[in-house]
Amino acid sequence: MNFAGAYSLINMRYLFQGFLVTLGVSAVSIVLSFIIGLILGIIRYSRIKWVSGIVGFIIDVIRNLPLLLILFFTYFGLPAIGIRVGSVSASITALVVFESAMISEIVRAGIESIDYGQMEGARSNGMTYVQAMYHIIVPQAVHNMIPALLSQFVSLVKDTSLATIILLPELLYRAQIIYSQNSTYMIPMYLIIAVMYFIICFALSKLASYLSKRYAS
Amino acid sequence: MFELLQSNWSTFLTGFGHTILSSIIALAASLALGTIFALLEVSENKPLRIIASVYIEIFRNIPLLVVTMVFYLVVPMYVVKIDGFTAGTIGLSLYTSAFIAETIRAGINSVGDGQMEGARSNGMTYVQAMRYVILPQAFKAALPPLGNQFINLIKNSSVLSFVAGFDLMYQADTVAFSTYQVIPTYIITGIFYLILTMPLSYYMKHLEKTMKQ
Numbered sequence: 001m002n003f004a005g006a007y008s009l010i011n012m013r014y015l016f017q018g019f020l021v022t023l024g025v026s027a028v029s030i031v032l033s034f035i036i037g038l039i040l041g042i043i044r045y046s047r048i049k050w051v052s053g054i055v056g057f058i059i060d061v062i063r064n065l066p067l068l069l070i071l072f073f074t075y076f077g078l079p080a081i082g083i084r085v086g087s088v089s090a091s092i093t094a095l096v097v098f099e100s101a102m103i104s105e106i107v108r109a110g111i112e113s114i115d116y117g118q119m120e121g122a123r124s125n126g127m128t129y130v131q132a133m134y135h136i137i138v139p140q141a142v143h144n145m146i147p148a149l150l151s152q153f154v155s156l157v158k159d160t161s162l163a164t165i166i167l168l169p170e171l172l173y174r175a176q177i178i179y180s181q182n183s184t185y186m187i188p189m190y191l192i193i194a195v196m197y198f199i200i201c202f203a204l205s206k207l208a209s210y211l212s213k214r215y216a217s
Numbered sequence: 218m219f220e221l222l223q224s225n226w227s228t229f230l231t232g233f234g235h236t237i238l239s240s241i242i243a244l245a246a247s248l249a250l251g252t253i254f255a256l257l258e259v260s261e262n263k264p265l266r267i268i269a270s271v272y273i274e275i276f277r278n279i280p281l282l283v284v285t286m287v288f289y290l291v292v293p294m295y296v297v298k299i300d301g302f303t304a305g306t307i308g309l310s311l312y313t314s315a316f317i318a319e320t321i322r323a324g325i326n327s328v329g330d331g332q333m334e335g336a337r338s339n340g341m342t343y344v345q346a347m348r349y350v351i352l353p354q355a356f357k358a359a360l361p362p363l364g365n366q367f368i369n370l371i372k373n374s375s376v377l378s379f380v381a382g383f384d385l386m387y388q389a390d391t392v393a394f395s396t397y398q399v400i401p402t403y404i405i406t407g408i409f410y411l412i413l414t415m416p417l418s419y420y421m422k423h424l425e426k427t428m429k430q
Contacts (some may be wrong), residue, residue, distance in 0.1 A: 069407055160280070
């Protein structure tokens with residue numbers, strides 16, 4: 001264990017860039033998967049014959065697959081059918097596909113938690129279905145969904161570490177590069193990246209439990 | 218695709234077996250650990266509560282892959298030699314136990330205070346009341362989320378492929394890179410995973426619905 005050597009300025013700078021990659025990939029994936037998840041959740045709730053059934057089945061399939069498999073599929077599978085992807089685009093694609101399926105379930109449960117009378121009331125006041133969804137149902141549902149969404153985002157941040165296998169230069173990948181040069185750096189490296197992941201995720205977790213307590217009362 | 222499955226049947230099956238074995242061991246271990254930490258978290262002893270919540274927060278907020286790599290690389294270097302399958306299963310158990318502890322704690326909290334008071338005033342000790350009155354009700358309430366944790370556990374067992382754990386994902390990579398039939402291999406692998414997770418997932422949804430009524 002060589003802490004002083006492991007935490008040299010050049011290593012720290014290298015690792016910090018990985019921290020930024022983790023944050024960046026997470027942030028982009030969170031925004032995209034929230035938007036897509038919201039749309040999919042509404043489609044699934046809508047019970048339009050066929051459409052919501054087929055979408056629902058695809059969502060169930062994706063939710064029940066390991067993210068790692070989806071990651072391999074995007075990174076190694078897409079080039080096989082002629083779509084060129086880099087490690088950043090493959091990671092974001094896989095994360096968005098997987099997480100938007102997870103989020104759509106949260107959205108559907110959130111919308112279902114809103115009393116149907118709200119929709120009936122809005123419709124009988126002359127709103128269209130889309131207007132009622134947009135102005136009445138979704139705002140209330142998002143309110144209920146926030147804690148579940150945040151804990152989903154926590155697992156998204158943790159899941160970015162899997163992308164190390166497709167050479168995304170994020171935290172874990174860079175830590176491995178550093179300790180592969182000197183094995184006495186191994187423990188210091190795992191310690192510091194664990195702390196870095198912990199800081200992001202713990203902050204999000206605490207926010208989630210704070211919000212769920214606030215909304216419960 | 219069918220030929221690919223036929224010629225690599227034993228490879229896929231070995232992986233499927235390792236995935237199931239690892240998931241079942243990790244489920245048993247994480248249920249036991251999770252129950253213990255849930256009980257510590259609701260206990261009246263403050264130091265024990267703190268120990269439990271530190272454990273839970275640490276494992277909930279660090280990626281499973283980091284936990285697994287520590288057991289695969291660091292532990293053999295300083296403590297004891299373990300193979301990839303063992304390291305992966307230990308990592309999986311510890312990681313999942315934190316989530317299960319939270320689930321069971323929520324189950325215990327959902328049982329009314331009156332239950333504990335009633336049991337105690339009928340002459341039961343705290344341990345007896347927990348064992349015979351609170352926990353059985355808590356487990357029943359926590360069954361659907363526990364099932365979902367088990368589904369996550371099966372999916373997460375794919376990290377064994379990082380540490381040469383011979384699971385389904387690991388074998389899939391072997392097949393994919395020896396036959397160069399990447400897409401068919403991953404489709405077959407996906408179907409194997411779905412055989413395990415899909416029925417569980419639908420059963421849990423059904424259970425949630427019947428419990429609501």
